[in-house]
Amino acid sequence: MDSYQENHQEEIEYLKKTLAFIEEEVKKEEKNLEEKKSDLIAAKKDMYENTVHIASDFESLVDINLHLMQVNNHISGYDTRRIKNLKKMINSPYFGRFDFIEKGFNEKEKIYIGLYNLMDKNTGEVYVYDWRAPISSVFYRYELGEVMYDTPAGVSRGDVSLKRQYQIRDSQLKYFFDCSVRITDEILQEVLSHNTSAKMKNIIETIQKEQDVIIRDRDHELLIVQGVAGSGKTSIALHRIAFLLYEGLNTNLQSKDVIIISPNSVFSHYISSVLPELGEENVRQSIFDDLVLEVLQGRFGKETREMQLEALIHSRVKIGDEGRKKSIDFKGSRVFKKILDRLLWHYAHRLIEFEDVYYNGTILATRQQLKNRFLHNEIGIPMAKQLNKIETILLQKVHPLQKKRLKRLEKIVEKSEGHEFEIKSFSRLLAIKQAVAFRDRIQKFTKVDYGDLYTQLFKNRGLLHKLAQGLTLPENINEIISTTLQNLEEGQVHYEDYAPLLYLKLKVEGNNVVSGIKHVVIDEAQDYTPLQYEVFKILYDNATYTVLGDIRQAIEKPIDYSLYDDVSEILNKGKTIKLSLNKGYRSTCEINAFTQKLLGEGNQHDYCSIERYGEEPKVIQRETLEGIDQSIIADIGNYTQQGYESVAIICKTQKEAEKVFSRLKKSVQLTLIKPQEGEVIKGALVIPTYMAKGLEFDVVIIYDVNKENYVSDFDRQLLYIGCTRALHRLVIYHKGDKSPLI
Ligand SMILES: Nc1ncnc2c1ncn2[C@@H]1O[C@H](COP(=O)(O)OP(=O)(O)OP(=O)(O)O)[C@@H](O)[C@H]1O
Secondary structure, eight states, X not given: OOHHHHHHHHHHHHHHHHHHHHHHHHHHHHHHHHHHHHHHHHHHHHHHHHHHHHOOSHHHHHHHHHXXXXXXXXXXXXXXXXXXXXXXXXXXSOSEEEXXXXXXXXXXXXXXXXXXXXXXXXXXXXXXXXXTSGGXXXXXXXXXXXXXXXXXXXXXXXXXXXXXXXXXXXXXXXXEEXXXXXXXXXXXXXXXXXXXXXXXXXXXXXXXXXXXXXXXXOSOSEEEEEEOTTSSHHHHHHHHHHHHHHHHHHHOOOGGGEEEEOSOHHHHHHHTTHHHHTTOOOOEEEOHHHHHXXXXXXXXXXXXXXXXXHHHHHHHHSTTOOHHHHHXXXXXXXXXXXXXXXXXXXXXXXXXXXXXXXXXXXXEEOHHHHHHHHHTOOTTOOHHHHHHHHHHHHHHHHHHHHHHHHHHHHHHHHHSTTOGGGHHHHHHHHHHHHHHHHHHHHHHHHOOOHHHHHHHHHHSTTHHHHHTTTSOOOTTHHHHHHHHHHHHHHTOOOGGGHHHHHHXXXXXXXXXXXOOOOEEEESSGGGSOHHHHHHHHHHTTTOEEEEEEOGGGOSSSOOOTHHHHHHHHHHOOSSEEEEEEOEEOSSOHHHHHHHHHHTOTTTXXXXXXXXXXOOOOEEEEESSHXXXXXXXXXXXXXXXXXXXXXXXXXXXXXXXXXXXXXXXXXXXXXXEOOTTOOOOOSEEEEEEHHHHTTXXXXXXXXXXXXXTTSOSHHHHHHHHHHHTTEEEEEEEEEESSBOTTO
């Protein structure tokens, strides 16, 4: 036998042994589960039959029941998860191996790496190491030779003499090969040459070194990643969560303690299967609009981010109509945050009209006393709570006086005519009326409403200008003031007002809604304004953060890397690091070269692409829209025949997408993706650019990139986002002259 055959034989044996062990474990766990279920049923039966004798009251009965439910959930949750994980491993128990001699030891260990740990508890033999285990980092980071890796007990060193990769599918060893480099480009190219799927997939078999460094970072409280399109930011974010949860076994981080902030619900669906695939369920996902709804509870209307973008794109068509854009920039800025802080200060010091409080001729507190108490507030207590406390104190003071007053009232009523038979009840009624009047009087200065406060900023003539002293305001500030006031009075504010309103509410009332989050992942970080980060900071103050974005994919903002400095200053974490990724994995080299050119002079950046070749992108002119439609119908047929499974027709706006959809649907099977709607399915679909963010498709067709439709830098960014969604093919159609941007 030659050495390959020997190795092959050895690997077949090892696979057989591992699979047999997994199957044995599954059987054991299933038996275990059955026994536990029977025990539980018996315990329940016993409880129902006997509790009446032992549970002395209803409360203890409830307690027992609750306890049993918890035990029940705990047992079945843990056991079924382990069985599920083991079953997943039957398909492919591991994908990599390295042979390792730890410094100071002689014995060579074969370290197999897979989805989860697989250990024989009786013998201590480890069949497979979880890809997240400390030792597994060697596989992702090193070639042959000397290596080191972090363990909870410190750094371990050693020597790697062999690295091997496998493809095992349906429990069969398809192939394996030895590699001296980290992860060979061939296997990566092979993985990337496949079609994309309706749901994002995990990348554990081919994580790259620079990605692994981010995934396993434990040293920083704020980790910022600037990565080019397709560099794996979203994948990394999800694998990082899985890693932190694995580590969480030591640090007590659980899936319910983690939240992912993603751009929209279509994207949320797209990424929703990665963590469950990696064995981690129940991580919360939220979009900013959910937070708005949760905190503001629909009080100021329901404009969504998509509606804002749609309005913005349409307003751009009218040259010179920059009002909304300036308002968006201003209301998201740190300047506006300063104005809001000054507004809060001004309200506390100047606008609350404290009064002397009398009751029945007795002074309870002077105006100055109340003001002093309020301003020398215990640090950190929100304004509304502090005022509420003042109200409670005044009510407590007045309470004994009200009792005396009731007695007095009874005497008065007794003497008056017409109430002889209802002295008590009539006196009480009078007392209640007086108490209400008293409370209303003090509530004039103890109630503060964040919405009214925001309105005052725009309604109170000159207030905003006064508060903005020393700050630079946009040229159209007066227009912004009048439009905002009008919207507030109509109860329908713009999306850009939500962050300031949230900020004011959280500052005024404190954070009553969200708690317990220990780690926050913000994807598509470039899409949030500094003020939105201020809101995140208040909502998740004690959490650590992973923030990932690509400044070139900002939709309505100029390319400006200072956002990351703002994020770092605002979140203000002790240990912060900013890392960059400049290798794209999604698209072919031809598509990458095309999209880099799109960025325009001066905006290109350090970029490299994985070596995967395909066809040149096509830019095709048609005389009419009908001509474009006919070509697209033919394209969908051709590309589907060639085996591509997802073809996206990307339009500039939702309106355009709807029109294209209604024309094309007569001739071809396709889906229109709408904001707020669930999943992107496979096949042909029509989608507006901003909804396609973060997604990817085998074939991307960009609709009508003509010289009127795509002209500004803003359009360039939209076009860039659209084109970078393509894996294998990119086609651009235009009616008449093409856009000067391509
Ligand atoms: N190490 C890897 N191995 C295999 N595939 C990878 C790897 N890294 C990234 N990919 C693939 O590249 C594609 C892009 O990844 P992802 O969507 O995470 O990138 P991104 O940086 O978030 O992209 P964008 O900012 O453009 O939305 C995905 O198909 C992902 O599976």
